[in-house]
Structures are given as structure tokens and as C-alpha cells.
Amino acid sequence: MRTHDSKAWLLLGCALLGRSAVAGEPVVTKLALPVEGQSCSALLMRPADAKALLVLAHGAQLNLASPFMVSISDALARRGIATLRFNFPYAEAGRATLDPMPVLIAAVRAALAEGARQRGTLPLLVGGKSVGGLVVAAAAAGGLDPAQGLVILGFPLHRPGHPSGVNAQPLEQVKLPMLFLEGTRDPLAELSLMRALVEKLGPRATLHVVYGADHQYELPPGSSRSAADVNDELADAIAAFVAKLGRSRGG
Secondary structure, rough: OHHHHHHHHHHHHHHHHHHHHHHHEEEEEEEEEEEEOEEEEEEEEEEEOOOEEEEOOOOOOOOOOOOHHHHHHHHHHHHOEEEEOOOOOOHHHHOOOOOOOHHHHHHHHHHHHHHHHHHHOOEEEEEEEEEHHHHHHHHHHHHOOOOOEEEEEEOOOOOOOOOOOOOOOHHHOOOEEEEEEOOOOOOOOHHHHHHHHHHHHHHHHHEEEEEEOOOOOOOOOOOOOHHHHHHHHHHHHHHHHHHHHHHHOOO
């Protein structure tokens, strides 16, 4: 009987540990966003200890289920940052050609409105990867309430091989605090130009440089760091930006 009882307690303990691990995982909620008469998928990932909610737009060749979007959301959740990632209409339909900018902006605004409904008392931020960041900047230039800050991962400042500030103009109209996360090998954002842009934008802009990373945050062969290391670096920088926003607002 004692052996039987010991096994029973062991099984019960394992079950409780398993239940605890599941209970500690972020709550994931599937959503649908109305965008210009279309329905676009969205996914809310909210950890139990959430400190903020980041509405996150994907890049040109990505969607909400792309490996980068999943991995950065997971990394942020481990740091208490909830995410609401979503598809633009062209990605929802499986098209390669981007929607017109007004449609892309409408999608960002729809996602932000959903984020405002879902956040409760959490601070609300909005951001995007590459083209997603460009769209967010264009939307924020015209005002993007109730967002409290922008997080832009790999801003496409110019075309590859054509260094310029051609895509910087909307950023000059943005009044919100901004965080830029740029790789040193990004062919779409020559680093000296990004540094000059951030300096021009003044104290509302912060630049975090990911050494060795390209536009996709991939590292050169033989690097001592892994993709997980880079995701952790990005998530740490975003978490620090969120904490700084909280302090500046008396939080």
C-alpha cells in the first residue's frame, strides 16, 4: 500500500506541476479585425504579469504567423509585454502585392482600436517590422491615439544600395516617443543615416543597434550568437523602452 500511495502522490505532484506550467503560459486569443470591408486575423498574446500591450504589424513578406513574429512575441511575453499581432489585408488573402497605403493605415488603426479595447489598464504601444514600421510611422504622423509610443523594428529608410533619408519624412511629424531597433548590416538603413535621423528627431527618439544583424536580424555565418540571442536582445530593449515610458509618466 505504501508503494501504491507513493506512486499516487508522485502522479498527483506531476499533474499539479504540469497544470501550473500551463497556467503560467500567456493567454492567446484569436481575434478578427474589420478593415475596409474585409476581415483580418489577429492574435492577442497576454502574459499573466503583463506590463504593457504592443500592437505589432508584420513586414512585407511576413504575416502574423511568420517565425519572426512568433518568436519576438514569445520573447516579449517572457518579459511581461503583451502583443497583438495582425495581418494586413494582402497577407490575409495570401497576395504578394502590398495594399495601398490608405488600406495599410486603416489596418493599423483597426488593430490599435482593438488593442485599446483589450488592454484594460495597460499602457498601449504600436509598432511594426520593416514595412509594418513604415506604415505605423505614416499613421502616427496623422495622430495615433491612444498609443503612447512607437516600436519600429528594422525601419526601411531607403532602397538597398541607395542610401538616403527618403522614407524619413513621416517620422518628423510623429510626436510620440519612438524606439528604433536596427542591425548594423541592414541594407535598407545605412547606420550613419539612422543615427543622424534619430539625432534630428531629438529626445523623443531612441536607437538600439543590433551588432552584426541584417534587415531580418540574421547574423553572419560563424557568429557566436544565435537567433534566440538576438530575439532576447530585441525584447530586452523593448522592455527597457516600456519601463522608461512608465517612469516618464509617473508609473
